[in-house]
Amino acid sequence: MPPASERELLARARELAGYTVGELAARLAVALPAQSARAKGLAGQLVERALGASARQPHEPDFPELGIELKTIPLGASGRPRESTFVCGARLRAMAESEWESSEVARKLGCVLWVPIEAGPAPLGARRIGAPRLWRPSTAQLAVLRADWEQIASVIGRGDVELLDARTGRWLQLRPKAASSRTRGRGIDERGAPLRTLPRGFYLRAVFTAEIFK
Amino acid sequence: MPPASERELLARARELAGYTVGELAARLAVALPAQSARAKGLAGQLVERALGASARQPHEPDFPELGIELKTIPLGASGRPRESTFVCGARLRAMAESEWESSEVARKLGCVLWVPIEAGPAPLGARRIGAPRLWRPSTAQLAVLRADWEQIASVIGRGDVELLDARTGRWLQLRPKAASSRTRGRGIDERGAPLRTLPRGFYLRAVFTAEIFK
DNA sequence: ACGGATCCATACCTGGATCCTG
């Protein structure tokens, strides 16, 4: 079921291009909610299944053997991304001991298969899947992403996550990642003591992913 | 919905006595599985709901305001318990810093409302709920429970949980508490390093609970 | 008889992302 090679993965992804999300859902026998707000991550999960992404352990890329991460991304009529892209959850307690090279962000972004999906206002079922793009960051891109990550990680590592907001970082940012603003996860404060705080995640700004789709 | 006093809780529990589990399930609009092996904790959950146990945070007793823990217990025709009683899960990593006075076992056992339920072989739906008993351990009982707990906790605290088995402890024992023997939870080894091991829980032996129902 | 194994319900967490005001 999982693709045996990068080549096979790409071939499968190309076959999806042109189909609508509704057609894909029907093929996988999945019902689409009527309101798109009720289906936020659904298209991404359908594409995962269609491409044979493995049931993975947390922190693993979608295709562990290939080291490839899958991301769907909504493109507007202009061909530009309409939303930022979620990269991964931020593990606040472990951030102080993390380094860029071994970070989850670096591993997730090392190689990404982007699958564009037509953005609204069309109903989700009518939106078309686009041509996939396999991307590895350039040296210049990596340098910026790393600088953004290191800035954010150092603040979190000091226990000052509450001082950060989504304005930090040129291309990579930290934003809430939770069911609601009342959700609490585990972090650490300035003294290293346990702290219940809003869970956060790393996101790529749309201005950056637009570069990839230029 | 939660009882306002010990008196009110006991009154509610007395009203349940004499009903069958099937009658209680019907009143709460819950279906009983045909095989009793598929319904292991169900009677306990039905009684919780019938008595108004609060949706609690983990580590809290069932009735936090009253400091009372609810336990159902299967009694055979002889009036003796047919099973051991689960007390609470063992938090292997935190055990080294725990003390009996503030332990979850001591808090759970400080005051227990026992609700007997007729044991098999009758089908679950036909088993009758018995007369409740509000129990606080005697000084002598507490001393033994504490000694058992301290013996077990010291071994866990050393990181030697793998050396323990259910034979340790006169009245309180440690046994597996998991979906299967392959399940793994978080513990620590002799050096304090993280260890994935079988989750365990504290249980009261039936020879002990038999004392309470003498 | 009892030590080890297992079963259900429900809450919580994580990964999939997009929604929605000011």
Next chain:
DNA sequence: CAGGATCCAGGTATGGATCCGT
């Protein structure tokens, strides 16, 4: 426009206990 808020699916952890082979 974009920062902050939110929504679903699926897996894991926990609390409710009893099952069952030796």
